[in-house]
Amino acid sequence: NAGVTQTPKFRILKIGQSMTLQCTQDMNHNYMYWYRQDPGMGLKLIYYSVGAGITDKGEVPNGYNVSRSTTEDFPLRLELAAPSQTSVYFCASSYSPTYEINEQFFGPGTRLTVL
Amino acid sequence: AQSVTQLDSHVSVSEGTPVLLRCNYSSSYSPSLFWYVQHPNKGLQLLLKYTSAATLVKGINGFEAEFKKSETSFHLTKPSAHMSDAAEYFCVVRGPGASGSARQLTFGSGTQLTVLP
Numbered sequence: 010n011a012g013v014t015q016t017p018k019f020r021i022l023k024i025g026q027s028m029t030l031q032c033t034q035d036m037n038h039n040y041m042y043w044y045r046q047d048p049g050m051g052l053k054l055i056y057y058s059v060g061a062g063i064t065d066k067g068e069v070p071n072g073y074n075v076s077r078s079t080t081e082d083f084p085l086r087l088e089l090a091a092p093s094q095t096s097v098y099f100c101a102s103s104y105s106p107t108y109e110i111n112e113q114f115f116g117p118g119t120r121l122t123v124l
Numbered sequence: 125a126q127s128v129t130q131l132d133s134h135v136s137v138s139e140g141t142p143v144l145l146r147c148n149y150s151s152s153y154s155p156s157l158f159w160y161v162q163h164p165n166k167g168l169q170l171l172l173k174y175t176s177a178a179t180l181v182k183g184i185n186g187f188e189a190e191f192k193k194s195e196t197s198f199h200l201t202k203p204s205a206h207m208s209d210a211a212e213y214f215c216v217v218r219g220p221g222a223s224g225s226a227r228q229l230t231f232g233s234g235t236q237l238t239v240l241p
Contacts, residue, residue, distance in 0.1 A: 013167070049133070049233065049234070050233055050234070051214055051216075051230075051231025051232050051233050051234055052168075052214070052229075052231045053231070054228055054229070067228065068228070099167060099168070101168075112158070112170040113168075113170075113229065115167035115168040115169070116167050117165075117166060117167045118165075118166075118167055
């Protein structure tokens with residue numbers, strides 16, 4: 010299994026540009042997550058999904074959109090890039106049956122710079 | 125909402141000496157707690173998790189953590205540091221977080237561990 014894969018690894022955007030960060034997992038996990046990590050900080054949850062067709066906001070959703078048309082894919086969309094969105098973005102997935110607690114598996118991250 | 129505080133942003137130890145990374149948590153009920161490690165330019169990897177079973181939890185690579193409810197702590201330890209342990213370590217508590225989701229993970233700000241030869 011490849012686990013959680015993210016593309017691209019690095020990207021530089023100009024203010025106002027848009028882009029999609031791709032995330033795919035091959036573990037048949039129903040839960041998927043997007044986090045951002047700013048320098049010297051822990052990860053903050055942007056959006057999450059509990060299954061295909063279902064998404065919900067995390068702690069810092071403003072400026073982002075997501076979709077979940079399949080179990081495997083959970084892309085993150087930035088519509089109008091701003092310098093405040095310069096960060097490292099991590100996608101994660103987990104298999105989480107009700108009342109059980111399972112670890113989240115993380116992708117390698119996408120380093121985004123907005124200039 | 126749950127929260128965690130990692131008491132040290134940087135810890136330096138010599139190779140072969142013990143490691144102690146400190147974490148305090150705040151929770152309105154019995155929490156689920158995790159330690160994750162992040163090596164440079166890599167994603168996060170789970171070291172260990174506490175889910176209200178044994179209070180002393182053993183993880184990978186010789187790490188362990190002890191849940192102490194009276195002290196609201198979940199410190200990470202290792203008897204003997206190895207050069208490959210140099211990384212950033214995150215203490216994490218499981219929801220509900222600021223979003224209200226019971227499954228949300230709330231991360232501490234991280235502790236950078238340096239291992240000196």
